[in-house]
Amino acid sequence: MGPAGSGKSTYCATMMTHCQNIGRSVHLFNLDPAAEKFEYNPTIDIRDLITLEDVMEELQYGPNGGLIYCLEFLLNNMDWLEDELGEYEDDYLIIDCPGQIELYTHFPIMRRICECLQRMHFRICGVYLLESQFIQDNSKFFAGVMSAMSAMVSLEIPHINVLSKMDLLGKFKKRELERRAQIIVSYTCILS
Numbered sequence: 001m002g003p004a005g006s007g008k009s010t011y012c013a014t015m016m017t018h019c020q021n022i023g024r025s026v027h028l029f030n031l032d033p034a035a036e037k038f039e040y041n042p043t044i045d046i047r048d049l050i051t052l053e054d055v056m057e058e059l060q061y062g063p064n065g066g067l068i069y070c071l072e073f074l075l076n077n078m079d080w081l082e083d084e085l086g087e088y089e090d091d092y093l094i095i096d097c098p099g100q101i102e103l104y105t106h107f108p109i110m111r112r113i114c115e116c117l118q119r120m121h122f123r124i125c126g127v128y129l130l131e132s133q134f135i136q137d138n139s140k141f142f143a144g145v146m147s148a149m150s151a152m153v154s155l156e157i158p159h160i161n162v163l164s165k166m167d168l169l170g171k172f173k174k175r176e177l178e179r180r181a182q183i184i185v186s187y188t189c190i191l192s
């Protein structure tokens with residue numbers, strides 16, 4: 001999870017490579033009906049069920065309303081997902097989620113998808129990506145921390161925050177960020 005462009009697909013691809021290197025049986029599940037390309041082809045893909053492009057064209061929805069429609073459509077067709085997941089119930093799944101933050105913080109959609117997966121006996125862990133460059137600015141730092149916490153509280157699953165794009169920071173900025181990261185950890189611990 002994480003805002004648009006925070007590095008979710010890159011993180012998923014890196015984790016796929018890592019898991020394959022250490023011999024884990026792992027698959028990519030694309031949950032973004034608007035996704036265009038992937039480094040690894042997804043084994044399970046919501047676009048096989050519904051695409052944002054079709055919804056926008058046929059129902060005249062905008063991109064945000066269209067995305068909500070697609071995920072609600074998935075929730076109403078969970079037997080499709082159950083069939084798709086059937087073969088992989090003993091494997092690791094990495095789920096690449098859409099970047100619209102309101103899906104985690106405002107609407108119960110992602111929570112309901114998590115609950116469905118839990119009913120299928122999957123054990124879920126949320127990974128929330130925050131772009132390290134964004135949180136150097138005070139207001140963006142608090143906005144990022146709050147959105148990560150909001151996702152954690154609303155999904156009620158084990159939650160890990162990851163700062164992405166650290167390679168773009170210089171030495172001084174990295175040190176400053178470490179100090180701020182401590183604050184994120186403290187807030188997260190207080191709330192959990």
Ligand SMILES: Nc1nc2c(ncn2[C@@H]2O[C@H](COP(=O)(O)OP(=O)(O)OP(=O)(O)O)[C@@H](O)[C@H]2O)c(=O)[nH]1
Nearest residue numbers: 003004005006007008009010011099164165166167
């Ligand atoms: N330098 C650097 N660039 C990165 C890193 N992770 C991702 N990027 C770049 O950031 C851009 C966005 O990365 P994505 O992985 O597509 O981000 P995303 O969160 O999946 O984006 P959406 O699907 O649009 O929400 C791409 O150009 C990546 O190459 C990183 O760790 N370092």
